Structure formats: structure tokens, C-alpha cells
Amino acid sequence: SSIVTVSTNPYEGQKPGTSGLRKKVKVFMQENYTENFIQSILDANKEALVGSTLVVGGDGRYLVKEVVDKIIKISAGNGVAKLLVGQNGILSTPAVSHIIRKYQTLGGIVLTASHNPGGINNDFGIKFNCSNGGPAPDGTTNDIYRLTTDITEYKIVPDIHCNIDEVGVSRFKVGEGEFVVEVIDSVKDYVEYMKSIFDFPKIKTLLQGSELRKPFKVLIDSMNGVTGPYVRRIFLEELGASMGSVRRVTPLEDFGGAHPDPNLTYAADLVNEVKNGDFDFGAAFDGDGDRNMIIGRKAFFVTPSDSLAVLASQLEHIPYFRSSGVKGFARSMPTAAAVDRVAEALGKEMFQVPTGWKYFGNLMDAGRLSLCGEESFGTGSDHVREKDGLWAALAWLSVLAATGKSVEEMLVAHWQQYGRNYFTRYDYEECPSDPCNEMMQELEKTMTSPGFVGSQHSAAGKSYTVALADNFSYMDPVDRSVAMKQGLRIVFEDGSRIVVRLSGTGSSGATVRLYIDSYEAKDVLGDAQQMLQPLIQVALDISKLQQYTGRDAPTVIT
Ligand code: VG1
Ligand code: CO
DSSP: OOOEEEEOOOOTTOOOBTTBEEEEHHHHTSTTHHHHHHHHHHHTTHHHHTTOEEEEEEOSOTTHHHHHHHHHHHHHHTTOOEEEEEEEEEOOHHHHHHHHHHTTOSEEEEEOOTTSOOSTTSEEEEEEEOTTSSBOOHHHHHHHHHHHHSOOEEEEOTTOOOOOSSOEEEEEEETTEEEEEEEEOSSHHHHHHHHHHSOHHHHHHHHHOOSSSOOOOEEEEOTTSTTHHHHIIIIIIISOOOGGGEEOOSOOTTGGGOOOOOSTTTTHHHHHHHHHTTOSEEEEEOTTSOBEEEEEGGGOEEOHHHHHHHHHHTGGGSHHHHHHOOOEEEEETTSOTHHHHHHHHHTOOEEEEOSSGGGTHHHHHTTOEEEEEETTTEEEETTSSSOOHHHHHHHHHHHHHHHOOOHHHHHHHHHHHHOEEEEEEEEEEEEOHHHHHHHHHHHHHHHHSTTOTTOEEEETTEEEEEEEEEEOOEEOTTTOOEEOOOOEEEEETTSOEEEEEEOSSOSSSEEEEEEEEEEESSOOSSOHHHHHHHHHHHHHHHHTHHHHHOOSSOSEEO
16 A cells, blocks of 8 residues: 555644543544644654554544544554554553553554543544653643644555454555554453452452452443443453443443533432442443542442542552552642642652643652542552543452441541541533633732732631632653643632632633632531532632623532
8 A cells, every 4th residue: 555645734723631632523523634633643753653553542432433544544654563453442541551551652542532422513532642651741742733733744545444343463565564453452451450450359259248248239330431341341250240230331432422421410320329229339430431430338429539538548458559669649739638648647759730640640650659639530540641440449449348448437537537628629611711711810810919818708607818829830840841820729828729720621612610628627527518618609709700601500510
């Protein structure tokens, strides 16, 4: 086959956000839109590209297979030697990260819009991960974006036809060289890896019960996303759970119409089943398998910030950490500071990074970070360079198996020892962009004007004094790269915090996120929404959020 050079024109707006380029499917379907972006990803790697191997896979949503086909043809046109492609285009985001690392490839291309709905009228996304298995850092995504703005042509081998439905190796002659596509089992490498990280027999005994303990009943929900086949292999085949322990385990192109975001709003069916049923544990994962929600008996909810803190304090129950040791911990800035207290108690290094998993990678590569998380239902460790939903569920089951406690007992004991960071996030989705940008500018002005630090704010009988107010910026301690304007942050004298930022993953309009984090040393058993009311009121007053967005209530509360 021969390489054809196709001329093209740049599209505006191909700037990757928090986690790759995400747009409506129909945007990606425009002539050459997807081709331009793929070519730009490859060009951003040009020094190492010729002769390289890349991993390709996605979450099974609408357009994944078509785009895999384009990646195959354009990779062949650009001198890539080999692609490792998940069967049917299926690979979870953490599985891509693992496969990149295991086979030491140049990187990988992940086709997903994560937790955003799928189908022809919804979202698609493309993300590049580097050779460490992690999402490309800002330097690389800026390079990719710059390349999209002045692209004039792409290179493609149009008559490569490769079937990705069957596992196997296909070889193609391209010019004088050879181009190889290896279609791999989507779950095998990942499942083997999980078996080396966790004590599967111990988890199996927990689930099946023993003379000492009745079976521990779980309900695992893949939300019709990519984790379906992974959950079936791990929970049904390896751990011997019954079909009644899993739900929605077939990946669907439109996620069956569901919004595959594991939180109390979008995973309400799981929550209700666990609330009304005889389950000890529930977990749900998002479309691409990197997010997780953990609930206990009667749907006792574990906030992601607490989940991170509890796991941090219990890592000795996981074989991986017993052998690799526990380095530092990290969280994204908006994530509640519960884990900071564990770090302090254990004498571990603690990092606070901007929102997005790409900021954790350097710390892991430098051997300074073992466990990290985000309030947005992201938990993970240095076993890969992405957050990992199934890993989080297995980590929790390991801890529960070892301690013999229920989920709720774990949390209550944790709060009694460390105090509790009450946390909530209000999302105002798909608001008009201009007023939201204006709100952010005005709020930053207010916060940074003289006299704001030290000012007092009261609501519902509570009073807060501002200790610090800034637009968060971060210098990576490893490569000293700087990320500016990562979210407006008001920290009060008692450590309580208000954070406001605009989402970088939406595909239309603006989504405002308001994060509230408030610490109580003693009063740890309250209702979060009630406990946080005064601070929420203060946040709405200072930001004038309702006035600018025209919304009197958030779309989603987590
Ligand atoms: C959101 C979350 C962020 C997460 C990102 C990607 O970003 O807030 O914590 O890393 O999604 O998650 P934003 O910019 O919309 O707030 V996923 O599961 O989409 O890869
Ligand atoms: Co995701």
C-alpha cells in the first residue's frame, strides 16, 4: 500500500481540556476534523515516532471504531511501526495506561469522553498518553494544539483494511517497510496486573463467606461503560461472584442512554438497589473506567475525598504497597483535605496539584507519590498513571476483608480519629459562557482587592474570616513547570475553603463548579448538606453565582 498526502485546513478550538479534546460527535464527524487532530498528535511526537509502537483503545462509545480505523491508517502513513489495539476498540483508560507501561510503548491514544453521555447526539473525545502511561502534560497538549492551528496536510494509507473484532496480528506492507496491527484481548493484561497487586483469594473468601463470616454481598455497576468486560472477568470469573452481583456489564455505544458518571445523581438506580436490598457494598464506574463511587450497606455514601483518606491510612492491607512501600500522597486542590491529616500522622510527603490526573504523573515517576485522588470520584496509585475505578473497588474490598469492618464503621472510626472534612460540590452545567467568565473575573477582583484577606463573612449564625485568597497556581516540584489560574480559592482561618472554577471537560457552554470543604474536629456525624449550609451561603453571596448564571439551584450536587 502507498502513503497518500491529503491537504487540509485547520479547525479552530482543537485545544485539549482537563483530559483531552472533547466535543460533540458531530463536531468530530466534520471532514478532516478527526484526521487533523490525530496528525497533530503524531507530529507532536515526531522525533520518536518513526518505528514506534502506540496503544489504541477507547470506552466503546459511538464513533470509537471509526476513529480507530482512522488512527490505523494515519499511523501507517506516518512511519509508526506497530499499534496495539484493544479488541473491538475496547480498552479502559487505566488499562491503556498499564499496557503502555508494560510494553514500553511511545504512548497511547485513548478514545473517550469519560463520564459524558455517548451516542450520535452526545460526546466523543481523544486523549494522548505519554510513555509513562499518563495523560500528556500541558507542554505536550500545547504543542498538539499549536500544530492543529497551522496544519496543512495529513498522511494516510487509505487502503489498509484491518479487522479489529478478532485478537491477532495483521501485517501490512507500506512503501518499503512493514506496519503491524496487533489486536489484543482488552482485559487480559489488566486483570493479570490486578491479581499481582491484590490478594484475590482473600477477596474471594470475603465475597463467598467462611465459617467465621457470612458472605459479603456486593453490587458492581459498570453503567454500560467500558468496565463491563473487566468486571465480568474479575468479579464473576476470578472472584466467583454471582450474576446478581453485577449490573450493566455490556458496553453500549450510547451507554443505554445513561449518563455514565458514578455519583449519587447519575448512579441513582445502583444507590436505590443497595439502599433497599441486602448488599454490603456497592461500586460504580464511569464510561472509561477511571472513576469510582463507593457506597456501603443501605447506600452509606463515601465521598471521594474521604475514600482517599481512608485508603491512605490502610495501605498495609494491599500486597502491592507492602512490597513497594508507601511514598507520598497527593490530591487535587479542590479535593477536601482529609488525606492531608493522614499524611501528617504517617509522616508522608503531601502534594496539592491542579485539577486533572496529568499533574500526578511526574511525582509518581520521581518515586515521591504512591496514592492520590480527586473529589470528582477519582482514586488511584502509582501502579498506573491514570485514576483507576476498578482498582479503587478492589482496594476497598481488600481493606474490608482485612479489617472485618463495614464501610460505615471504617468511615466513622476514621472521622473519630482524624476529624471530618465535610465536603460538597455544586455543579451548574451548560451555562452561557460569557456571564460565567465575567463572574470569574469579578470574583477574582473581589478576592484580590485590599482588605479581602481578614474580612469576615457570616451566614446562618456562623462566621468565617478570610486567611488566604488566590487564583491557584502550581509549580511542579520535579520539572518546575508552572500551571497558572487553576481555580479561585478562598481559605478561612479555621481551614474551611471555598473553591470556584470552570470545568475543562464540557463540550458546550460553561460549567461552574463550586467546592466547599469544612473541617470539624469533634462534630463528625452530621449531615454534610446541613453542616455546609452556612458556608455555601457565604460562597453564593461572595461569588454572586446565582445572579451571573441565572440559576437558583445547581444541576448536580455531589
Ligand atoms: C473533571 C474533574 C476532574 C477530572 C476530569 C477528568 O474535570 O473535575 O477532577 O480529572 O474531569 O475526569 P473538569 O475540568 O470538568 O472539572 V474523567 O473521568 O473525564 O477522565
Ligand atoms: Co473517566
